[in-house]
Amino acid sequence: MSTVSEQYFLDYCRARRYKTKRITPKDKAGRFPDYETTTPAGSVIVEIKEFTPNDEDNAFAATLEKEGKASVDNRSIGRRVRKAIIDSAPQLRRYQDTPLPEILLLYDNLASDSYGGIIDYLDPMNVGAGMFGEPSFDFGVICHSNQQKRQMLPMEGDVSSPRQLAYT
Numbered sequence: 001m002s003t004v005s006e007q008y009f010l011d012y013c014r015a016r017r018y019k020t021k022r023i024t025p026k027d028k029a030g031r032f033p034d035y036e037t038t039t040p041a042g043s044v045i046v047e048i049k050e051f052t053p054n055d056e057d058n059a060f061a062a063t064l065e066k067e068g069k070a071s072v073d074n075r076s077i078g079r080r081v082r083k084a085i086i087d088s089a090p091q092l093r094r095y096q097d098t099p100l101p102e103i104l105l106l107y108d109n110l111a112s113d114s115y116g117g118i119i120d121y122l123d124p125m126n127v128g129a130g131m132f133g134e135p136s137f138d139f140g141v142i143c144h145s146n147q148q149k150r151q152m153l154p155m156e157g158d159v160s161s162p163r164q165l166a167y168t
Contacts, residue, residue: 081130
């Protein structure tokens with residue numbers, strides 16, 4: 001049984017006359033990507049991840065329905081994209097020594113227009129943060145006493161925690 005995202009992917013490939021072959025591992029061989037797809041430009045390995053409503057999404061929807069408003073304050077930018085990348089990396093890594101490119105295909109089954117477009121896990125901010133970490137700003141400070149520019153640099157730390165800054 002295929003998921004909504006897999007069905008859309010297969011429909012897309014069929015419309016473009018791409019050949020798709022489901023990758024079926026031998027018993028107890030571990031996790032593998034979903035498809036090997038052949039296009040006019042060559043073959044690619046495809047892993048499909050579908051975002052479906054989780055507990056936070058369901059609570060948000062219930063609050064929005066009940067109260068007419070809801071908050072997304074505790075939602076971490078890019079968290080679901082980052083989790084999908086981390087989860088699929090070992091599957092795609094199986095093909096790192098082949099000439100085939102590996103593709104992670106993300107599909108948001110919540111639809112970008114759900115909840116009035118408030119939750120869009122695949123908007124540019126979420127995808128960028130999922131790939132590279134949450135956005136941060138580094139800036140310099142001019143000290144008027146000696147007109148020497150002092151630059152603030154990030155200190156070592158976890159990318160998921162607030163960035164610490166130090167003067168140089």
